Amino acid sequence: MKDNEWKEAIHILRRQAGFDFAGIASVVRTNRTLLVWRAASGNRNRNYLKIVLEPGKGIAGGVFQHKKTMIVQDVKACYTESEIVHSPILLAEDLGSFT
Template sequence: MNGQQNFHFHSAIEQLKETLKADFIGLALVDFSKYRHELKWRYVTGNLSLSYRRIVLTSGKGIAGLVFKTGKPMMVNDVSEHVEAKDLYNYPILIFEKLKSFGAIPLFQEDHVQGVLLVGYRESKKMTAERFEHFKQAVGSQFGPFYHKERMKDDIIEQ
């Protein structure tokens, strides 16, 4: 992970936020100091509070955990249509940041998912298929030491 020290993630996500007119952008990275894979939101912009710092996800849990586990992008146009209110606790970033629509992509290093980049909006139906494609194009194939693998369209998890 040597490339991480030389890349300015915060500047990159700030620029992405401006480009996509997003309300929130977060980059969750694998915590390598732990024996098992845990993800934490390391770089964010547009946050409402510092509550994101308390979120620790394991593979398959939360948005970042699902994208991390599957290695596939996830797009939700309207959270209220896809996540029942009683299940929202499984997605703490949605609660803390009041996100109503979002897209998330896996970031790879050496063919393993090492991070998840999430773009969120506090208004329903803002993350459209077109905007999701724009997000992936804006990130491009390289994001610092990580790369984004483009997969077939039917691999997108629409929750």
């Protein structure tokens, strides 16, 4: 898929599911494996594009490590304040729900 096709698919998913945010991250391989956000819908700004994570770190890192989609309908019910602080996308976008 092309970037604009990903963006459209994410936008449709987010609107139909009623989430605050939906995004896709991808792997960048250098001397180590890193994850970067490629496209999103519902974002408040473009700061999410600056987030770079290692596998297992943050939301995208957890999805990559466990190889499963992540859907959270209530961030405050599912995450402690400490966990939110260690999830850059939750801080950058002040999310209440996401997929």
